[in-house]
Amino acid sequence: xxxxxxxxxxxxxxxxxxxxRVAEELHTSQPALSRAMQKLEGELGVTLFDRSKNRIALxxxxxxxxxxxQIVLSAHNEMIRAVKEADRRRRTFSYGSIAPAPMWELTPIxxxxxxxxxxxxxxxxxxxxxxxxxxxxxxxxxxxTHPLGEEKYFxxxxxxxxxxxxxxxSHKLANRPALQLQELSGENILIHSKIGFWYSLVKEKIPNxxxxxxxxxxxxREIVKTAELPSFITNVSTVNDALPKNxxxxxxxxxxxxxxxxxxxxxxxxxxFAALFSALHx
Amino acid sequence: xxxxxxxxxxxxxxxxxxxxRVAEELHTSQPALSRAMQKLEGELGVTLFDRSKNRIALxxxxxxxxxxxQIVLSAHNEMIRAVKEADRRRRTFSYGSIAPAPMWELTPIxxxxxxxxxxxxxxxxxxxxxxxxxxxxxxxxxxxTHPLGEEKYFxxxxxxxxxxxxxxxSHKLANRPALQLQELSGENILIHSKIGFWYSLVKEKIPNxxxxxxxxxxxxREIVKTAELPSFITNVSTVNDALPKNxxxxxxxxxxxxxxxxxxxxxxxxxxFAALFSALHx
DNA sequence: CCGTATTACGCTAGCCGTAATGATG
DNA sequence: CATCATTACGGCTAGCGTAATACGG
Numbered sequence: 355x356x357x358x359x360x361x362x363x364x365x366x367x368x369x370x371x372x373x374x375r376v377a378e379e380l381h382t383s384q385p386a387l388s389r390a391m392q393k394l395e396g397e398l399g400v401t402l403f404d405r406s407k408n409r410i411a412l413x414x415x416x417x418x419x420x421x422x423x424q425i426v427l428s429a430h431n432e433m434i435r436a437v438k439e440a441d442r443r444r445r446t447f448s449y450g451s452i453a454p455a456p457m458w459e460l461t462p463i464x465x466x467x468x469x470x471x472x473x474x475x476x477x478x479x480x481x482x483x484x485x486x487x488x489x490x491x492x493x494x495x496x497x498x499t500h501p502l503g504e505e506k507y508f509x510x511x512x513x514x515x516x517x518x519x520x521x522x523x524s525h526k527l528a529n530r531p532a533l534q535l536q537e538l539s540g541e542n543i544l545i546h547s548k549i550g551f552w553y554s555l556v557k558e559k560i561p562n563x564x565x566x567x568x569x570x571x572x573x574x575r576e577i578v579k580t581a582e583l584p585s586f587i588t589n590v591s592t593v594n595d596a597l598p599k600n601x602x603x604x605x606x607x608x609x610x611x612x613x614x615x616x617x618x619x620x621x622x623x624x625x626x627f628a629a630l631f632s633a634l635h636x
Numbered sequence: 637x638x639x640x641x642x643x644x645x646x647x648x649x650x651x652x653x654x655x656x657r658v659a660e661e662l663h664t665s666q667p668a669l670s671r672a673m674q675k676l677e678g679e680l681g682v683t684l685f686d687r688s689k690n691r692i693a694l695x696x697x698x699x700x701x702x703x704x705x706q707i708v709l710s711a712h713n714e715m716i717r718a719v720k721e722a723d724r725r726r727r728t729f730s731y732g733s734i735a736p737a738p739m740w741e742l743t744p745i746x747x748x749x750x751x752x753x754x755x756x757x758x759x760x761x762x763x764x765x766x767x768x769x770x771x772x773x774x775x776x777x778x779x780x781t782h783p784l785g786e787e788k789y790f791x792x793x794x795x796x797x798x799x800x801x802x803x804x805x806s807h808k809l810a811n812r813p814a815l816q817l818q819e820l821s822g823e824n825i826l827i828h829s830k831i832g833f834w835y836s837l838v839k840e841k842i843p844n845x846x847x848x849x850x851x852x853x854x855x856x857r858e859i860v861k862t863a864e865l866p867s868f869i870t871n872v873s874t875v876n877d878a879l880p881k882n883x884x885x886x887x888x889x890x891x892x893x894x895x896x897x898x899x900x901x902x903x904x905x906x907x908x909f910a911a912l913f914s915a916l917h918x
Numbered sequence: 919c920c921g922t923a924t925t926a927c928g929c930t931a932g933c934c935g936t937a938a939t940g941a942t943g
Numbered sequence: 944c945a946t947c948a949t950t951a952c953g954g955c956t957a958g959c960g961t962a963a964t965a966c967g968g
Contacts, residue, residue, distance in 0.1 A: 355640050355641065355644065355712075356640060356712065356715075356716070357639050357640050357641070358637050358638060358639050358640050358643075359637065359639070361640075361712075361715075362637065372946095372947070372948090373947075373948065373949095374946075374947060374948085382934080382935090383934070383935055383936085384947080384948070384949085385934080385935075385936085385948085385949075385950080385951095386933070386934060386935075387948095388948060388949055388950090389933080389934090389949090389950095390933090392949090398716065398719055398720065398723075399720070399723075400719055400720060400723040401723075402719075405948085405949095406941085406942085406948090407940065407941040407942070407947090407948070407949085408940075408941045408942055408943095408946075408947045408948050408949085409941090409942080409947070409948075410947085410948065410949095414722075414726070415719060415722045415723055415726065418718060418719060418722050419715065419718075419719045422711070422714065422715035422718055422719065423715065425711050425714075425715070426708065426711040426712050426715055428711075429704070429707050429708040429710075429711045430637075430638065430643075430708050432704065432707075433638075433643075433701065433704035433705065433707070433708055434638070434680065436700060436701075436704055437680055437682055437684075437697060437700060437701045437704065438680065438681070438682060440696075440697045440700050441680075441681075441682040441683075441697055444696070444697065641958095654921090654922070654923090655922075655923065655924095656921075656922060656923085664959080664960090665959075665960055665961085666922080666923070666924085667923090667924075667925080667926095667959080667960075667961085667962095668958070668959060668960075669923095670923060670924055670925090671924090671925095671958075671959090672958085674924090675958095687923080687924095688923090688966085688967085689922090689923070689924085689965065689966040689967075690921075690922040690923050690924085690965075690966045690967055690968095691922070691923075691966090691967080692922085692923065692924095919968100920967100920968095921966105921967090921968090922965100922966080922967080922968105923964100923965085923966085923967105924963105924964080924965075924966100925962105925963080925964070925965095926961105926962085926963070926964090927960105927961090927962085927963095928959105928960095928961095929958105929959080929960090929961105930956105930957100930958095930959080930960105931956105931957095931958090931959090932955100932956095932957090932958095933954105933955090933956085933957090934953105934954085934955080934956090935952105935953100935954090935955105936951105936952090936953095936954105937950105937951085937952085938949105938950080938951070938952095939948105939949080939950070939951090940947100940948085940949075940950090941946100941947085941948085941949100942945100942946085942947085942948105943944105943945095943946090943947105
């Protein structure tokens, strides 16, 4: 039986050619390597090196052994990787969402429900990535704007979100009781770039608008507060009530601007996540 | 980095389920295993076992780790096997022959030429096995009854062998100056079963004969000496001159009964085996 | 109680690093 | 003589086995 450290040293010798170089790379000493390689030959009962008095080189069989050593190390590393990955997965509850608002609701609930576990939330713009992730186990649950087929999935509606335009009071549309998205055509609109499906939705419905994207939420809020530009706001928001004094929220009448979010898991895992679903309600 | 002995112990635990059983199987102690498994968990930073006070069992991740451990051990064992196999090959000169006579000539020459190496001779009945073996490196050289294509192979004729029938003096054909194989039709013929292509040859040329096969050369000689039955003899034989008093050798006139043996190697290895070929001559 | 796992405790085999030696270009 | 491999030597750690402890069917 060849211990791992010797296999590693053999592979390194094939790569770095001299013991002194390997000693540097593996942070050990020349004598230690010299001895280990002798021990290796002894254990195998096979000469692996061409030796002259101050030179060592792998012979043909040594090269073969080194190639195999590399294979063993790969398996070794893959073992460690797979185990740590599995452990990480076991310690994190991972879900995906089509919009940010459901995450504000879900993550606190999950953190409390699965105490000690990391809750990982993944925001996506498109459904297919989420559904695929639910299928392959990347996500335990996902959040969409509609239920999935009852025979394979368990769905529960748990949140409404309704989009409004946030307009400067000076804006020509600011006095309207309601709007359609397309009426914002041609405007310069402030928008956050990480808002899931909303991003695709507004870009599709207002193709002629000029969107000013911002990644940082706090920065965006600052800009919205000061800039005389249209933006969006919804009923679901931590700081909903604190809307800027010089702005007015005008509801959007588009069907797609009023959504219900569904939390979805595989039917086979319905029992496993029963606690979560009973904590969710409209 | 996980040392091999721990990986082995993990795999064994998956197989044998309890530390005490593993301790027996691996010829070590319970405490050693207990510590090693704790060390393994420590190194990975992952809990691999469900523990109660006097019971240990692999958990889900532990099972995963054990499966990977098995893979690592396979690679490990394959490394050792491959290296030893390569070394054995390097220490043995292996050749194949279509008949036994060339081996009596070749093996002593090779033993002297490659001193310290084992000479392995392989007798085959058919050419294709030999040629394939020469191609894939199983044989360094092969012996056939004819040369192979000059562009790929180097051939050298080094031995004639001529088959005669060995008949009891009382036999009806014993007085004939020469014979054809087919004239032995219907006879009970003593024959050695390990004589390469000769075996197929005589069986094909004398389809109606009844062959009495014998594996042991010495036993066959004894039987030939005492039994009043036809057999075969060739000019190439260690005990050629000592033919039984009550028997007579009648030459066979079939073209196939008079062969020239060629020693053959790949053209690319012609230089490597130059010493051998120059030691061979008719 | 017997079988099991774990902890405690010396012991020592084995591996390490430093230093010395030898060879080579 | 700078560089490399090997040998020599003393130190020390990591893993071992025995024994003791603790738990469970």
